[in-house]
Amino acid sequence: MWKTVLALAIGAWVLLDLGAALAAGDAAAGKTKSALCVACHGPDGNSANPEWPKLAGQQAEYIVKQLKDFKSGARQNPLMTGIAAGLSETDMENLAAYFSSQKVKVVGVTDAELAKRGERLYRGGSRKMQVSACMACHGPAGQGVPPRFPSVSGQHATYSEIQLQAFKEGKRRNEIMHAITVRMSNDEIKAVAVYMSGLEPAP
Structure with missing residues (x-):
């Protein structure tokens, strides 16, 4: 099973999602549409709020995919489902272009020792377990691979922990x-979440 999981992770770098539309939205139009967001x-x-995700600097393709998933019900969240229901695909692409153009604010880790433990798992994984x-899919700087593997650099530790638990x-x-x-x-999930919150996005 370890080999299967590892192969899936490494293969993530070369997976092509042919069904995913490339986001080529209008950031200015997205800003106008973002009043509710x-x-x-x-x-x-x-x-x-650390329980809500930072969208700044997130891959546009990933944002579009998540909005589509909320709208279709593939990803469950009553609030986001209601919001996404009123968005067209063009709206989604414009919003994604707007938020992806912003810069994520990295506030640093809250627990250095816990972050060190998280770093070991993020960068090296664990053959024993x-x-x-994590970086096999999300990259050494947490940049991810759109549209399936999001940027995790600088994300709220609390939000990341909630999603990993989910x-x-x-x-x-x-x-x-x-x-x-x-x-x-x-505890290991929390450690990884704390470490990712301190990752600086790749330039």
Whole structure:
């Protein structure tokens, strides 16, 4: 199983999602449309609430995919489903272009020792636990691979922890992420989340 999970992770760099539309939106139009979004995600894409994701600097393709998933019900969130229901594909691409053009604010880690533990898992994984390195899909600087593998650099640790737990418990569907997180303890998940919050995005 370890080889299967590792192969899936390494293969993520070369996967082509032929069904995903490339986001080529209008950032100015996205800014105009973002009035409702900024109430939670912040006017600069950096949310004040650590339970809500920062969208600043996130890959446009990934944002579009998540909005489509909220709209279709593939990803469950009552608030976001309601918001996405009123968005056209063009709206989604414009919003994605706007938020992806912003700069994520990296505030640094809250627990240096916990971050060191998270760094070991993020960069090296664990053969004993059959957990592949996070950077195999998300990159050494947390930049990710659009549209499937998001940027995680500078993301709120609390939000990342909530999402990793959701993958682990099957509340958020993703076969690769479930296979990895189900082998991690809650403390290990927290450690990785804390480490990612301090990652500076690649220039």
